[in-house]
Amino acid sequence: MPSLLRTLTSWAAGLDLADVPDRVVELAGSQILSQLAAIRAGLAHPLGGRLVRAYGPPRQADPRQAACVLAALGSWLNLDDTAYAGHLGNSTVAVPLAYAGPRELDGRRLLAAVIAANECAARITAAATLGPLRGQSALHTHLAGGVAGRLRCEDAPPDRWTDALSLAFSSPPWPVMHAFLGGDAKLFNAFTPVRMAMDSCDAAAAGLGGPEDVLEHPDGFLSRFATVPLPEVLTRGLGERWHTETLSFKVRPGGPGVDAAVDCAVRLHPQLPGDWLERLDRIDVDASVYTVHVGERSGRYAEGPGAALSSLLLAVPYCVATALLTGDLTVADFQEPAVRDPRRWELAARVRLRHDARLTRALFDSTAPFGEALREAGPRAVDWLGQLGGARLAELLDPAGTPAVDFADAVKRTPAHVTVGLTGGAVHRAEQDVPVGGNGPDTRARHGELMRHKYLTHGGSPATADAWADLAKLSAPEVARLVAASLPRVPAPR
Known part of the structure; x- marks a missing residue:
């Protein structure tokens, strides 16, 4: 019998946008625009300039480093969106954005990458939600989101997904809350696990791997990170129970x-x-x-x-x-x-x-x-x-x-x-x-309108916002230009 991780990754690696209900695709489109707004806000804040001085701008030649910077900029003002379970977009959107140009993704492939990453990260986070770490302190969300987001962009085979995730979850990060709340360490709550995810992808591509039952094994991830482990949610309702559909969108910081x-x-x-x-x-x-x-x-x-x-x-x-x-x-x-x-x-x-x-x-x-x-x-x-x-x-x-x-x-x-x-x-x-902006009937009816307003509030142009609304129709060159237009090359003036 295949492990839970292998079942999940085999499904996610083969996910095609045609398999996803339109309402879920539309939510993912709003999630991308929302996360871009959060990244722009993070870049405009004084701490964003310090982060960029340390690690480079969000648009740079190495997509692995760009993914880490995008993850950090979008996370620390709490303008990142949430779901059941986890603050997903700091990895599930940031990593596909970093790889969209280098991997020549068209709009449909970018959306598929985000949704596949959402589903993997949300399910693994949900399995450990009844534990000591939740929300942004659940750094392991971004191990899953980072690996799944990159490997879906690369059209990697399922075996590589399993190897990369088993490596990533061999040493999952655990934050020190005194530092998380008492200083600037929160800047790293997404940066560090996304970097670990990128390293795990590189290692898996080179032939390294780990135990594929790393999540549910009695001495595995859930035994350490969950007070009440819920391994059954990892594969429940694949293709029917869309965790992307639980997205709540942030309209204000906090x-x-x-x-x-x-x-x-x-x-x-x-x-x-x-x-x-x-x-x-x-x-x-x-x-x-x-x-x-x-x-x-x-x-x-x-x-x-x-x-x-x-x-x-x-x-x-x-x-x-x-x-x-x-x-x-x-x-x-x-x-x-x-x-x-x-x-x-x-x-x-x-x-x-x-x-x-x-x-x-x-x-x-x-x-x-x-x-x-x-x-x-x-x-x-x-x-x-x-x-x-x-x-x-x-x-x-x-x-x-x-x-x-x-x-x-x-x-x-x-x-x-x-x-x-x-x-x-x-x-x-x-x-x-x-x-x-919270998940419910009102947000389902107008998430596109809400996230367009959020994007414009944080300096995005109306034309760019409108282009994102047609993402599924865009070619790879059009996607590359749109991502570049949405991400300032340098920090805002201080």
Whole structure:
């Protein structure tokens, strides 16, 4: 019987765009445009210039190095999109973009590479989602995304996929969260695993390999990286259960846990009276355990103007305070002079983040970030939930929940309620169930429009955005020119 890895790679290596539903192809097209916007934003930030000085620009002769730079630039402002499971595009889009020109990919082959990489990376990440590492801290996502993205571009045979992934997962990276939240190390959360993926591809091409049961073996990857391993999701519903269909698109910087609360604050901003700061009594953010957990962990690092960017992006008080004051949350809010604005920090200090069990139940009932994994695990999930937020969390699970047959109706609920109370009794309140851009009916209906706006917001041209909408029709030379036009050759002026 073939290993799970061999089954997955044999399917992905042979994936043709004609086998993919149109709605999934369209989501992948929006994902590419979204990731390009994230890369442009990362390049324009001061830290982007430092990264480029160290490793070169996103457009360079060696596609392996270009892939690493693209991965890093797109990841660290949290403008990268998420799925069940993982922050995929930092490898699944970045690597195919780097190889599109050198491998002379037309639009259909580029889309097929992104989708194949998504499906491999999301499934492997989902198998370990009920563990200590999730989101951007799950660096192993990009081992899979990097290998699959490159080898699909190269039309490599399935055996090479299996060899490269078995090598990549022989030494998967594990981040030190103190460095991740307390300094600039977050710049490497995608760079390093993508580089490992490129090395693994080179090694496999030279004839090296590893055990093909490296994922599910009792002493393999899942035994170390998952509290509750879910090896069955690696191959469940291949060609029917499209993880690409679970994509949530980021419309603003900041960790996914802050999105719904920021949406609420943006809506409240125009409703508040001119003297609301003088009359302020309280700001309450009620949220699920997901948002509270991230907020508490980052809060130890995001305590004032000197906070590292990586912690600010996850800090609910800073993000909500900024959105209430300005009516938005932008990349400029995570650099000087904004990060030294005393009004933001004074207001952030008055934000109270509170757990609401009803919102956690809604979180668990959704597909992402880990509701589907909880249904896969069933009773086995209890221990992991205890580690996340205490034994009582298990009481919020629906005992009748079963895994989804497909993800056509997937949804990502990370709900939040924001209340601004003023002296004299006036109360202003907003609620958000699915964040703007989050996986669900609204995003399925207008993801193209949302991502076009995101791309234009970060300096892309309307003509280039329109060209990406026709990607499946483009020839290889047209794709090469479009990628070049979408990626600035040098950093923006400092």
